[in-house]
Amino acid sequence: MTEGKSEITPIELFFEIERGDFVRAGEASSKIKKKLLRLGFTGSTIRCAAIATYEAEMNIVIHSLGGSLKVKIYPEKVVLVAKDEGPGIPDVALAMKEGFSTAPEQVREMGFGAGMGLPNMRNCADEFEIESREDVGTTVTMVLYKGG
Ligand SMILES: Nc1ncnc2c1ncn2[C@@H]1O[C@H](COP(=O)(O)OP(=O)(O)O)[C@@H](O)[C@H]1O
Ligand SMILES: [Mg+2]
Known part of the structure; x- marks a missing residue:
């Protein structure tokens, strides 16, 4: 028997x-x-997870060539x-x-392109990191702590 912390x-x-894919956009966010x-997560963790994943999903739908959203759920984060x-x-x-957007006119007509997605993600996450390379892609990493 091992005692102490297990991974x-x-x-x-x-x-x-x-x-x-504007039809399925938002599905991942709502499932998460x-x-x-x-x-058993509550309050600000749920609110931020919903906002951050929705904005991340929309950015991939609107601005990228396609991508993915990965979620790892730990007891505390x-x-x-x-x-x-x-x-x-x-x-x-x-x-x-805030307010910067390159969303094309037809996307703005659908109500997107306010330029608040990335600022909102950064504001609500406890840790936020964005890494982007032209012609390679963008990775946004966010950590939300339980009760944080
Ligand atoms: N995944 C992405 N790939 C390429 N460009 C992106 C991506 N996410 C955001 N951007 C760029 O950053 C800008 C600001 O993003 P955001 O704050 O979410 O505002 P919005 O999506 O309303 O334009 C976008 O208009 C786009 O130029
Ligand atoms: Mg956006």
Whole structure:
């Protein structure tokens, strides 16, 4: 018998997100929210997970060539990783500014493109990291601590 701490295996969820798929957009976010509620997460963790995953999903649908959303659920935290296959963000600091958006007119007509997705993700997550390389892709990693 071993005593002390054992390595905790997280519960993992994985969603493929297709470029331009406005019909299924939001599905991953809503499934993640349900799962977290079932696992006993509450309040700001649920709210932030819902916002962050929805915005991440929409960014992959609107701005990328396609990608995925991976969620790792630990007892005390949730790790969200949105990763896509390009085209990457040429100026990440500019993209992070409130109100900055390159969303095309037809996407704005659907009500998207307020330029608040990345700022909202950064504001609600306890840890936020964005890594982007032109022609390679973008990875956004967010950590939410339970009760954080
Ligand atoms: N995954 C991505 N791939 C390429 N560009 C992106 C991605 N996510 C965000 N961007 C760029 O950053 C800008 C700001 O993103 P965001 O704050 O979510 O606002 P919005 O989606 O409303 O334009 C986008 O308009 C786009 O130019
Ligand atoms: Mg967005």
